[in-house]
Amino acid sequence: MAVPAHHHDDRHALPATPKQMQYATALAAKTGAQLPDGIEADRAALSAWIDGHNPKPLEGRFADYPSSKQVGFAERIARLKRTQVPQECFRDKTMMSRWIDSNKPR
Numbered sequence: 001m002a003v004p005a006h007h008h009d010d011r012h013a014l015p016a017t018p019k020q021m022q023y024a025t026a027l028a029a030k031t032g033a034q035l036p037d038g039i040e041a042d043r044a045a046l047s048a049w050i051d052g053h054n055p056k057p058l059e060g061r062f063a064d065y066p067s068s069k070q071v072g073f074a075e076r077i078a079r080l081k082r083t084q085v086p087q088e089c090f091r092d093k094t095m096m097s098r099w100i101d102s103n104k105p106r
Contacts, residue, residue, distance in 0.1 A: 013042040020046050027053055066096035077103050 016024070021040055028035050033053050039046050057063065066074075066089070074085045074096055081103060089096040 013044065016040045016043045016046040020050070024050055031055075064092055064094075066090065066093040070096050070100065074100050074103075077105070080105060 016039065020043065024035055024039075024046055027033070027050060031053055036045075036049065039049060070093065071085075071090065074089065077100060078085050083103075085096075085099060089099045
């Protein structure tokens with residue numbers, strides 16, 4: 001008999017990490033989904049639940065654009081440093097992320 005790929009032996013399950021639980025709880029609140037009872041005792045099961053409830057990435061012509069939160073954060077950093085965010089960062093979320101990482105106050 002074949003065992004499904006997601007099946008595992010509960011006796012050896014690792015508990016969920018605190019960060020996993022924080023993220024899953026926030027995701028459940030945001031989506032209105034319920035966390036299964038006892039899921040905190042099984043890291044792999046919680047990871048699978050998160051994967052199944054995570055919002056899907058954007059598609060289409062704006063998929064590569066930075067989020068409004070990213071833009072706001074970058075603009076706050078730029079004001080603090082008395083500089084400007086390069087225009088190309090507003091069209092590429094990866095470039096925006098790199099600019100933020102290299103300019104955020106330490």
